[in-house]
Amino acid sequence: MKFSGARTEIDARSRARAKRSAFFLACALSIIRASAAPAKTITIDDSGTQSLEPSVSLRWKSPAPSRAGPDNLMVGTTTIRVRINVMPWLRRTGRIYLNLPAQPPGPIAASWTTQGRFLPGQLQSGNRVLVYAGPIASPFMEDVLTFRFSVDGTLIRRSFPVSFHFEMDED
């Protein structure tokens, strides 16, 4: 009886230990799950953004073509005063991306310089690039970006719109 009683006590301790282990394992798994969940991406209100030029004039990157004809890039630059509304993320940290969706007339490359608030960068349409990561300390974020767009001249014959947006990845 004593032996079996001691055994019972050990079993009870083991069960309690096992329960506790299961609980911590569940917690650990739930924590791992939580951190592996994809960040929520939200398009940022950029209605305060203004272009300093009415349109971007595209010119041949090289005035003369090559012998085989593959060098048909047209390039154009424009300056845009970016003002995005980050009020919803005030006093939080966030990662802001510039997203240039895939769109007609075909592949578009963009590169840009900034005045320091955002990161300079470059990307191909259909992709996005990080332009800011850190605390959101004010309701609006502003910068002046000088964009350089490149597009295959054989794809275009007339003016066309190019759209991009900024988006926030929420942790």
Add this chain to the structure above:
Amino acid sequence: MMHATLPPYGRNGLRRALIGAALFGAASGSGSAYTVNLSPAAPLTVYLQVGVGSFTNDYINGGQPGNNTAINTVSATVAASVVGNGTAQPMTTNSTAAQSYYDGFTFCSVPGQIYIGGFYRTAGGTTAAAKVTATVPAALTDSAGDTIPFSKIAWTSSGNADSGAEPFPAGTFTSGGAQSVGSMSSNTWNESCWTFSYLNNTVPPAGTFTGLVRYTLSAP
């Protein structure tokens, strides 16, 4: 530790958190895309060089085309002993354009050949080829009014290390009128070297005979 954090997220707390998240999503859902308009401002560019031309540098080094108003000559002096014997007489040029402005390669051999090349740039898909035409007088004339038909001048076409069909092929002048002498596909560089000859199969009066042929590039 975990127990300490869970109770505030009881059923009511969790509901409040979800409502807060829903409201937050609604507040931040006013995002938009910014649009700029891109316009091909200078899509059509043409360049034709017959003889000497002008480029700020070779194309592969960022050179840009320019205007050159020089008029080059091709000429032959026929010895009296061979006049009219049917043996074509090679003509030479005063053009010094031996190098291609594409890469500086010595494409033509001067003074035996004259460079002809160019391109036309246009936006949009491949278009019809640009045409190069020669406007040819009826004849070369001398100071006495004697003539030699322009059809007595022909040319072959080649280029150093070149192969395949020439964009500006061999031909013979058609006296009086405009004739096609080659074409260019859009957005490609085209060049050939012409070697002119006087056919020498008639006996004209002695004299110096001249004539001017004008080459024109017409892009669609």
